[in-house]
Amino acid sequence: MASNSRPERTRDAARTKQRLLDAARDEFAEYGIAGGRVERIAAAARCNKALIYAYFDSKDALFDAAFAAHVQAHLDRVNFDGTDLPAYAGRLFDIFEDDPAVIRLASWYRLERSNGPGLPAVISANQARLEKLRQAQSEGKLTDRWDATAILVLVQSIASAWATLNPEFSATTAPDRTTRRLAVIDAVSRLIAPD
Amino acid sequence: MASNSRPERTRDAARTKQRLLDAARDEFAEYGIAGGRVERIAAAARCNKALIYAYFDSKDALFDAAFAAHVQAHLDRVNFDGTDLPAYAGRLFDIFEDDPAVIRLASWYRLERSNGPGLPAVISANQARLEKLRQAQSEGKLTDRWDATAILVLVQSIASAWATLNPEFSATTAPDRTTRRLAVIDAVSRLIAPD
Numbered sequence: 257m258a259s260n261s262r263p264e265r266t267r268d269a270a271r272t273k274q275r276l277l278d279a280a281r282d283e284f285a286e287y288g289i290a291g292g293r294v295e296r297i298a299a300a301a302r303c304n305k306a307l308i309y310a311y312f313d314s315k316d317a318l319f320d321a322a323f324a325a326h327v328q329a330h331l332d333r334v335n336f337d338g339t340d341l342p343a344y345a346g347r348l349f350d351i352f353e354d355d356p357a358v359i360r361l362a363s364w365y366r367l368e369r370s371n372g373p374g375l376p377a378v379i380s381a382n383q384a385r386l387e388k389l390r391q392a393q394s395e396g397k398l399t400d401r402w403d404a405t406a407i408l409v410l411v412q413s414i415a416s417a418w419a420t421l422n423p424e425f426s427a428t429t430a431p432d433r434t435t436r437r438l439a440v441i442d443a444v445s446r447l448i449a450p451d
Numbered sequence: 452m453a454s455n456s457r458p459e460r461t462r463d464a465a466r467t468k469q470r471l472l473d474a475a476r477d478e479f480a481e482y483g484i485a486g487g488r489v490e491r492i493a494a495a496a497r498c499n500k501a502l503i504y505a506y507f508d509s510k511d512a513l514f515d516a517a518f519a520a521h522v523q524a525h526l527d528r529v530n531f532d533g534t535d536l537p538a539y540a541g542r543l544f545d546i547f548e549d550d551p552a553v554i555r556l557a558s559w560y561r562l563e564r565s566n567g568p569g570l571p572a573v574i575s576a577n578q579a580r581l582e583k584l585r586q587a588q589s590e591g592k593l594t595d596r597w598d599a600t601a602i603l604v605l606v607q608s609i610a611s612a613w614a615t616l617n618p619e620f621s622a623t624t625a626p627d628r629t630t631r632r633l634a635v636i637d638a639v640s641r642l643i644a645p646d
Contacts, residue, residue, distance in 0.1 A: 288563070290486030291485030291486070366615065378619045386624065401637075402637075413612035422560065422561055422577070425573075431598060446641050
């Protein structure tokens with residue numbers, strides 16, 4: 257029967273893996289690795305829990321796979337531009353506001369996988385952005401007051417400033433989104449302004 | 452016997468509670484709430500696990516108690532000064548470098564207790580710092596380009612920029628501590644510089 261042909265089964269497996277990665281992203285963003293439950297991921301992906309171990313080996317490895325896929329999608333979306341960092345920071349701010357899972361996944365990764373092997377997707381993302389910054393510096397389109405690493409680290413932290421507040425803060429005193437966004441863009445502009 | 456007198460027992464209980472809070476701080480900084488184990492906390496504090504529930508009710512409540520004590524100690528140590536924010540950011544940077552548990556506890560708190568009741572220690576810490584910033588602004592000792600909340604949020608994020616990197620970043624490309632510290636202080640100086 258056609259539905260049992262090899263290409264069909266391969267497509268089924270790819271779809272199942274994708275559903276597992278999507279479900280894992282949601283589960284881990286909410287609960288982290290220690291708090292995340294493979295039973296819930298399997299149920300959300302409508303498949304058997306044993307398949308998770310067959311495809312991904314372990315909960316840690318499933319997290320790494322989901323996070324790597326997420327990092328790649330995030331990079332494609334954010335369109336890093338070393339020659340216009342205030343605009344980049346504004347786009348990053350919007351992503352953090354619209355999709356709280358982005359900061360949460362990065363935070364869980366830092367806390368729970370700091371002794372992990374290091375994900376190739378993260379390493380190459382860092383390198384690609386640093387190279388763009390160095391190129392902008394060498395073309396005179398970006399201050400060379402600091403090295404590229406410091407600039408990237410400072411811009412990232414400013415863009416994520418509002419997304420990493422303690423909960424009491426956000427609930428009681430945060431200004432509106434337009435004001436928050438302007439503060440981010442203005443802060444980055446000041447950071448890289450010529451002397 | 453003297454060792455069974457009421458004051459003696461009260462002091463014993465206070466010492467046990469303190470040992471539990473110290474052990475809880477270490478355990479939760481490393482593993483978070485979902486990953487933290489009350490068995491390990493009890494063992495590290497050399498007391499029975501049942502005492503944790505007798506004194507603190509639940510693992511969540513033990514985390515909140517340990518985190519609140521930590522926030523208070525941190526505030527006493529960092530000596531917030533709204534009229535010299537670059538120096539404050541430098542002190543904060545040093546604390547984050549010397550004691551990685553500080554950022555980790557704050558991150559776990561944000562991730563795992565975002566729907567909690569809100570800790571009075573955190574709320575009052577926020578308020579105290581905002582009041583000092585507003586006073587510095589009203590005395591003309593601090594820019595009023597942004598409101599106090601935005602300034603505090605931006606300064607905190609810059610001071611913690613290096614402590615919240617993804618692990619691959621720190622391992623491969625971070626400049627030395629002196630360079631990192633100068634970048635933080637310089638960035639905050641630019642942020643609040645008069646126009």
